[in-house]
Amino acid sequence: MKVLITGGAGFIGLHFVEKLLKEKIDVVIIDNLSSGIKERIPKSAAFYKANIEDLTIENIFAIEKPDYVVHLAAQVSVPVSMKNPLADCLANIAGTVNLLQNCVKYNVKKFIFASSAAVYGEPAYLPIDEDHPQHPISFYSLSKQTSEQYIKLYTKHFGLNHSILRFANVYGLGQNSHGEAGVISIFLHSIFEQIPPIIYGGEQTRDFVYVKDVADGVYCALHNGSNHTFNISTNTETKINELLTLMVKKVNTNLTPVIKPQRIGDIAQSRLDNTKALTELHWVPRYSLDRGLQETIDIYQQELIKARPKKNGDG
Numbered sequence: 001m002k003v004l005i006t007g008g009a010g011f012i013g014l015h016f017v018e019k020l021l022k023e024k025i026d027v028v029i030i031d032n033l034s035s036g037i038k039e040r041i042p043k044s045a046a047f048y049k050a051n052i053e054d055l056t057i058e059n060i061f062a063i064e065k066p067d068y069v070v071h072l073a074a075q076v077s078v079p080v081s082m083k084n085p086l087a088d089c090l091a092n093i094a095g096t097v098n099l100l101q102n103c104v105k106y107n108v109k110k111f112i113f114a115s116s117a118a119v120y121g122e123p124a125y126l127p128i129d130e131d132h133p134q135h136p137i138s139f140y141s142l143s144k145q146t147s148e149q150y151i152k153l154y155t156k157h158f159g160l161n162h163s164i165l166r167f168a169n170v171y172g173l174g175q176n177s178h179g180e181a182g183v184i185s186i187f188l189h190s191i192f193e194q195i196p197p198i199i200y201g202g203e204q205t206r207d208f209v210y211v212k213d214v215a216d217g218v219y220c221a222l223h224n225g226s227n228h229t230f231n232i233s234t235n236t237e238t239k240i241n242e243l244l245t246l247m248v249k250k251v252n253t254n255l256t257p258v259i260k261p262q263r264i265g266d267i268a269q270s271r272l273d274n275t276k277a278l279t280e281l282h283w284v285p286r287y288s289l290d291r292g293l294q295e296t297i298d299i300y301q302q303e304l305i306k307a308r309p310k311k312n313g314d315g
Helices: 011-022 057-064 078-083 085-105 139-158 183-192 211-221 240-251 275-281 289-307
Strands: 002-006 026-031 046-049 068-071 110-116 162-167 169-171 198-200 208-210 228-232 258-260
Touching: 002 011, 002 057, 011 026, 011 211, 026 057, 057 085, 068 085, 078 085, 078 139, 085 110, 085 139, 110 139, 110 211, 139 162, 162 211, 169 183, 169 211, 183 240, 183 289, 198 240, 208 211, 208 289, 211 228, 211 275, 228 275, 240 289
Parallel strands: 002 026, 002 068, 026 046, 068 110, 110 162, 162 228, 169 208, 198 258
Antiparallel strands: none
8 A cells, every 4th residue: 555645744744654654554745845844754755845736746646656645735824825815725725636636647546635623614503513514714714625625526526535634723742833833832832931821812712632643533534434524623622721721730830821812713612523533434532632732741841851952971
């Protein structure tokens, strides 16, 4: 089996690549390295630096002939999508269509797409199931929704099997703490730099899912859940201020957060129903928020220690 992963040098991608290699599966990575880290790509994986919207992507399909394609690459910044909708469209919509076209031409068995809870917009009810109405409130979320529709039409007209995975708020080691990063990575950076964390509002809730569980969910989708859409989540709500309190306690610091007004367009609550993924993907999240945070913090601390310059006399 050979799996081609777009965005394979990124946050989720590297965890998924690691899982595939442990299973002795051949891996091909496409990444433009805009946020991915080349040095972390395993040497046993084939790597191509490229933009997925470029027509030259076909050359990679012709050479590698993958059995499965897992599409994780994306422009993920909501502010960037609002400032430059065309760039967002090219990366997220045109890039997806380019991949779909090559999947059909080169007889790929299945296309797995990383979508987002953002497609739902402001929840009409909780927990949010896969049939919840979709009301995108940014060009980023619209690009994800549009890509989903292209995928479904490629299945209808060309018989391409697919699974669409709508991720909740993914967190874990390796997530960028700058730009459009997850709130956990932003808090973690502030805590270890001894900078008072900023909370916008604090009463809003999110459904946090650990990156290793997400990688497991993508893996399950290789063989299960064809032509369906799934929420990859914990089906649990956590308030942002409670999240920070838990993190500060784990690190044993007394930093006081800076409270600012909730940002315009920030939804009040989010909790994704994962029942369908549990029953049809046969996927079970193994990490509670407490366990996932502890593992993230422990490894983060270890990496900080390794990165410190050694003093004279250190072994």
